Amino acid sequence: MSEKRNPCVLIVDDKPLEVEAIAMALRMTGYDVIIISSAKEAMDTVQNLSRSVTILLDERLGKVKGSSLIAEFLEITNHPIQIVMHSGDDSPAAICNALDSGALKYLIKGIDPRVILSELGVANRELTKILKKRIDERTGALRADDGLEQAEKVLRHAIRKKTVTSFVLIDLDGLKLINDTLGHDIGNKVLQFFVLCMLTNVRPDSDLVVRLGGDEFLVVLTESKKNQAQRVLKRITTAAAKYNLCTEHGQKIPTTFSCGIAVVFPKKVAKKTEITLQNALRQADAAMYKQKYAKKVVVKA
Secondary structure (H helix, E strand, O other), X not given: OOOOOXXXXXEEOOOHHHHHXXXXXXXXXXXXXXXXXXXXXXXXXXXXXXXXXXXXXXXXXXXXXXXXXXXXXXXXXXXXXXXXXXXOOOOHHHHHXXXXXXXXXXXXXXXXXXXXXXXXXXXXXXXXXXXXXXXXXXXXXXXXXXXXXXHHHHHHHHHHHXXXXXXXXXXXXXXXXXXXXXXXXXXXXXXXXXXXXXXXXXXXXXXXXXXXXXXXXXXXXEOOOHHHHHHHHHHHHHHHHHOOEEOOOOOEEOOOEEEEEEEEOHHHOOXXXXXXXXXXXXXXXXXXXXXXXXXXXXXXX
């Protein structure tokens, strides 16, 4: 599993020297800090974020208004972010516009730096709460609603960038039987174990593991073709087989699954064809149930 990282603050200001003291104070209190001085660089950075961040955003970035970037930042990133505006404009109109656009706070330039540090701390704690709410407590995967929303963002990003993405539906085999014969406590342990196998074999900064409900999961693999998705699934299969759980009496509990892959590659999709998450999931679902049926045929034979 990935190591715990320091919280990160992205400072976007066209006069970087003026915010260096804030950046230094943040680093001294345990933050990773990135300073960016242009709107274009900020857009590129946010679009390619590999983690959640708090953004301290200047209202004036050359000819670009910082508040005009807020909605775009929230749309283009695949990770939760919090935005704190930092501006010399103290007019009610500017403040309302920024807050209505999605900023958490609006700070006036020239205030005590300790206030800025305090408000960034509040924003980071809010971000931590958001991240915790996204996680399914029983398994550690993303909750369905948040996970599907993130999957939609990944797909929109792939369409913009014309990059390939694999959507994998996974159904854990035999969980109902395990719950009925060995109890729900054992069933929960199997779920937790299986999610751990998935999480440790995908890229934590870019891929998603979503619990859709019960024993069904969605794995989103960014910039991954079918053969790459198959390699990931092979690693998950190997991990699950290598570390099979056992009951207190030493009985092994096999952890196997059925899956279906849908690959979305905007470059190769016909212009009039609509690319949607629903269509991708429908395709993956059909492939998964085809595999399930094949397993039943083998068992019957």
